Amino acid sequence: MHILIVEDEVQLADALSEILKRNKYITDTVYDGNDGLDSALTGIYDCILLDIMLPGMNGIDVLKNLRKNKISTPVLLLTARSEVEDKINGLDCGADDYLTKPFVTGELLARVRALTRRKGEIINENSFTFSDISLNKNSCSITCQNNDVKLSLKEYQIMELLIANPHQILPKERIIEKIWGYESDVEYNNIEVYISFLRKKLSAIGTNVAIKTARGIGYSLEEVNL
Numbered sequence: 001m002h003i004l005i006v007e008d009e010v011q012l013a014d015a016l017s018e019i020l021k022r023n024k025y026i027t028d029t030v031y032d033g034n035d036g037l038d039s040a041l042t043g044i045y046d047c048i049l050l051d052i053m054l055p056g057m058n059g060i061d062v063l064k065n066l067r068k069n070k071i072s073t074p075v076l077l078l079t080a081r082s083e084v085e086d087k088i089n090g091l092d093c094g095a096d097d098y099l100t101k102p103f104v105t106g107e108l109l110a111r112v113r114a115l116t117r118r119k120g121e122i123i124n125e126n127s128f129t130f131s132d133i134s135l136n137k138n139s140c141s142i143t144c145q146n147n148d149v150k151l152s153l154k155e156y157q158i159m160e161l162l163i164a165n166p167h168q169i170l171p172k173e174r175i176i177e178k179i180w181g182y183e184s185d186v187e188y189n190n191i192e193v194y195i196s197f198l199r200k201k202l203s204a205i206g207t208n209v210a211i212k213t214a215r216g217i218g219y220s221l222e223e224v225n226l
């Protein structure tokens with residue numbers, strides 16, 4: 001899950017990023033509206049936290065531009081208590097929800113979870129299943145029957161992406177964008193290394209699930225030996 005934070009109060013922006021990272025989200029932070037729009041237009045994010053009063057371009061205009069460009073990423077507006085008009089205006093312009101500053105961590109996380117909730121096979125927000133495996137966010141591990149294995153953070157993030165898109169070929173390029181960000185210099189062979197770790201771990205827990213290679217393109221999560 002990749003979240004863009006657009007907030008010019010540096011302390012608040014960094015605090016948001018810290019909270020989200022601690023909860024296993026991947027974050028990118030920008031501090032003005034123009035950078036916010038540029039980043040958001042890439043379409044790689046699962047959710048955008050968007051302040052309204054921003055230098056450069058204000059949040060409402062960022063939002064209008066995004067929707068005009070057919071980017072439908074869920075947007076959570078960050079508003080001050082006094083900005084009631086902006087709040088209404090924001091919802092009219094295509095924001096999905098808003099959060100009034102100051103807010104408590106639990107509320108932020110609940111709203112982000114609601115906006116990023118996927119259709120399909122979610123038991124609860126801390127566990128994703130596919131076939132005979134479940135991926136557990138809190139323990140950063142995969143379980144198959146009574147076996148489980150710990151994952152590194154990157155392994156977890158790749159696995160989460162695969163489980164969210166089962167039977168679909170995920171191009172390596174897209175995995176890099178989703179996990180490391182749009183302008184990262186991660187190379188294909190870095191991904192290959194993580195995939196080989198994940199394959200060893202999947203085989204260690206005796207699952208029917210395997211990561212298949214689509215030669216020259218990427219990977220997909222499949223059931224085998226059924």
Ligand code: CA
Nearest residue numbers: 008051053054
């Ligand atoms: Ca602001």
